[in-house]
Amino acid sequence: MFRNQYDTDVTTWSPAGRLFQVEYAMEAVKQGAAAVGLRSTSHVVLATVNTAASDLSSHQRKVFKIDDHIGVAIAGLTADGRVLSRYLRNECINHAFVYESPLPVSRLVVRLADKAQVCTQRSWKRPFGVGLLVAGLDETGAHLYYNCPSGSYFEYQAFAIGSRSQAAKTFLERRFESFNTYSRDELIKDAIFAIKETLQGDKLTSSICTVAIVGQDEAFHMIDQKVIQEIINSMEIKEDAPADQAPLQEDKGSEEAPMDI
Amino acid sequence: MALRGDWVYENNGGTCVAIAGSDYCVIAADTRLSVGYSIYTRDYSKICKLADKCVLATSGFQGDMKALQKNLAARHLIYQHQHNKQMGCPVMAQHLSNTLYYKRFFPYYTFNILGGLDSDGKGCVFTYDAVGSYERVGYSAQGTGAGLIIPVLDNQLKSPSPLLLPAKDAVTPLSEVEAVDLLKDVFASATERDIYTGDKVEIVVINASGIRQELMELRKD
Numbered sequence: 059m060f061r062n063q064y065d066t067d068v069t070t071w072s073p074a075g076r077l078f079q080v081e082y083a084m085e086a087v088k089q090g091a092a093a094v095g096l097r098s099t100s101h102v103v104l105a106t107v108n109t110a111a112s113d114l115s116s117h118q119r120k121v122f123k124i125d126d127h128i129g130v131a132i133a134g135l136t137a138d139g140r141v142l143s144r145y146l147r148n149e150c151i152n153h154a155f156v157y158e159s160p161l162p163v164s165r166l167v168v169r170l171a172d173k174a175q176v177c178t179q180r181s182w183k184r185p186f187g188v189g190l191l192v193a194g195l196d197e198t199g200a201h202l203y204y205n206c207p208s209g210s211y212f213e214y215q216a217f218a219i220g221s222r223s224q225a226a227k228t229f230l231e232r233r234f235e236s237f238n239t240y241s242r243d244e245l246i247k248d249a250i251f252a253i254k255e256t257l258q259g260d261k262l263t264s265s266i267c268t269v270a271i272v273g274q275d276e277a278f279h280m281i282d283q284k285v286i287q288e289i290i291n292s293m294e295i296k297e298d299a300p301a302d303q304a305p306l307q308e309d310k311g312s313e314e315a316p317m318d319i
Numbered sequence: 320m321a322l323r324g325d326w327v328y329e330n331n332g333g334t335c336v337a338i339a340g341s342d343y344c345v346i347a348a349d350t351r352l353s354v355g356y357s358i359y360t361r362d363y364s365k366i367c368k369l370a371d372k373c374v375l376a377t378s379g380f381q382g383d384m385k386a387l388q389k390n391l392a393a394r395h396l397i398y399q400h401q402h403n404k405q406m407g408c409p410v411m412a413q414h415l416s417n418t419l420y421y422k423r424f425f426p427y428y429t430f431n432i433l434g435g436l437d438s439d440g441k442g443c444v445f446t447y448d449a450v451g452s453y454e455r456v457g458y459s460a461q462g463t464g465a466g467l468i469i470p471v472l473d474n475q476l477k478s479p480s481p482l483l484l485p486a487k488d489a490v491t492p493l494s495e496v497e498a499v500d501l502l503k504d505v506f507a508s509a510t511e512r513d514i515y516t517g518d519k520v521e522i523v524v525i526n527a528s529g530i531r532q533e534l535m536e537l538r539k540d
Contacts, residue, residue: 123400147400151393 069181079185080178083207086187090133092220092256093120095191096230096249097202098240101273102193104131105249107220107256108266121270121280125150127160128194129270129278133220134207135187142186146170163194163201167211175209189219195272218252226252242273246281250289262290328380328428329354332515333365334464335376336502337434338476339442339457341488343495343526346434346444347502348376349464349510349537351518361518361539368530369395370405373435374523375415378462379449380428387427390418408435412445412453419451426450430461435525442490442525454481457489464509464516471505495524503535510537 064070065078072078093106108117121131122143128150132139149169153161170190177183185207192203204219205211216234218226229252237245249269254262264287272278335348348365351358367375367388375391377384394414398406406414412433419427431447446459457478460468479487491498499522506520517537524531 144400147397151396155389155393 067181068178068183068185077178077208080208083185083187084189087134087189087207087219088221088223090135090188090220091118091120092218092223092226092253093131093133093191094216094218094223094226094230094249094252094256095131095193095202095204095214096216096234096237096245096252097193097200097214098242098245099238100200101242101245101271101276102195102200102202103245103249103269103271104129104191104193105253105267105269106131106133107253108268110266117266119268121268123270123278124166124192124194125154125160126277127196127272128163128166128192129272130193131191131270132188133191133223134189138186138188139190142170142173142188142190145173160196162196162198163192163203164196164198166194167192167203167205170205171209171211174205174207177207178209191217191219193270193272193278195274200273216252218256220256222256222258225255225258229255242271242276246271247289247293250286251293254293263287264290329382330379330428330463331359331381332463333378334460334462334468334506334509334513334516335365335378335430335432336460336465336468336472336505337376337432337444337446337458338472338493338498338502339434339444339490340493340495340498341442341490342436342440343498343524344374344434344436344442344444345495345498345502345522345524346374346376346432347506347520347522348378348462349506349516349518349520350534351515352381353515356514358518364521366521366523367392368523369411369433370407370435371530372525373406373408373411373433374525374530376432376434376461377429379430383427383429387418387429387431391415394418408433408437408443408445409455411435412443412455415445415447416451416453419447419449423450430465432459432461434523436527440527455489456481457491460505462516464506464513467509467512468505471508472501475501495526499524499533506535506537 064072068079091107091109095104106120110117123129124146150161177185190205194201202214203211204217216230264283269281332353333349337346352360352363369375426449433445437443445453445455447453458472458476476491478489510517520535522533
């Protein structure tokens with residue numbers, strides 16, 4: 059296609075009015091491991107799949123506390139994510155220093171988006187290769203935003219980014235209308251379930267999954283691995299013993315006809 | 320009552336004292352804020368909790384005290400983000416010294432005492448001058464009433480010289496309750512003769528179970 063002619067630097071438009079370098083940066087987000095965010099009226103939950111570079115290494119950190127009332131989950135180039143997290147932390151600290159109050163989430167995401175936009179309009183820079191799910195609480199309530207490398211941002215009730223996130227999005231699309239009424243625990247459970255959807259068959263254990271929550275009376279923090287494992291176990295029990303149809307056949311995993319036709 | 324046209328400081332008076340024990344630290348400061356021969360308020364805290372086991376008491380110019388406290392609190396947040404833990408007391412002590420010396424040529428007009436527990440759980444007290452010179456001691460007093468209090472503490476707590484070898488423990492063998500009683504006594508005495516000290520004394524005790532605060536009334540004249 060003509061894509062290759064106009065994608066050398068970020069300051070070149072294509073005839074169709076696209077900036078390919080920015081779109082390539084968004085591809086980098088799609089390659090990263092999945093991250094999901096869900097919001098109710100009083101809480102916001104973030105959950106991520108932690109990949110490890112190899113069996114010998116530790117898992118990648120993808121969730122960062124920005125302030126007591128804000129946290130982010132990233133997908134894509136984690137180095138870019140770390141740098142942006144440091145920037146966001148500084149912004150929160152500076153705002154609190156001057157105004158003695160927490161930085162509203164909407165203000166923070168605008169600053170982040172502006173920072174991303176700069177990199178789409180300088181020939182000596184490249185766009186950030188990371189998408190951020192920003193979860194926070196402020197005077198106006200609970201918020202979940204998605205900031206992408208292009209510099210645009212949207213607010214969501216629930217969202218998923220990263221590889222195989224479409225499976226999680228489908229799951230969330232079915233359920234999101236009732237999220238506002240969810241309790242804290244229901245929200246966490248659905249977040250873990252959404253993460254499970256992205257694994258598509260791989261076993262979900264608490265060691266490859268990080269869950270974090272922020273609420274009105276709850277500062278942003280990661281949820282303990284033991285608690286996550288308990289929730290996963292209770293989810294699996296529910297799945298293995300649904301009241302009605304043919305669980306036995308699924309367990310055997312083959313095409314055998316039932317004994318009593 | 321400025322001394323020169325461009326004098327930007329003000330001494331708001333007040334006294335701070337701290338005593339280090341074997342497993343606790345007590346820090347106390349009066350709550351009177353004055354200027355000249357007037358009282359601005361009888362109810363002003365000079366004590367700031369910087370970290371879980373680290374408390375700062377400041378006398379001098381309260382405008383600089385507030386700015387210094389905010390600065391330290393913000394830097395502590397950054398430290399927590401980077402190191403995933405709170406600043407320990409000796410770490411905060413060095414950091415406070417650096418922060419003060421940073422403004423060597425336009426100082427914070429503050430006389431600080433930092434108190435808390437070190438990594439072994441022993442009480443520690445660090446005492447500062449306005450530009451960051453500091454020393455770990457077994458007890459200290461700063462402020463307008465310090466001159467009245469230090470001789471009494473010297474008599475009661477008799478710290479061994481820091482120059483001795485092998486190094487002797489500077490912390491007092493007194494129990495926590497005895498140290499708090501001593502503090503109450505010295506503040507009551509300083510209140511008698513120092514016009515800037517009085518109203519109430521805020522006493523903060525740090526030990527293994529956390530931080531406790533109490534208030535004691537002082538003479539209001």
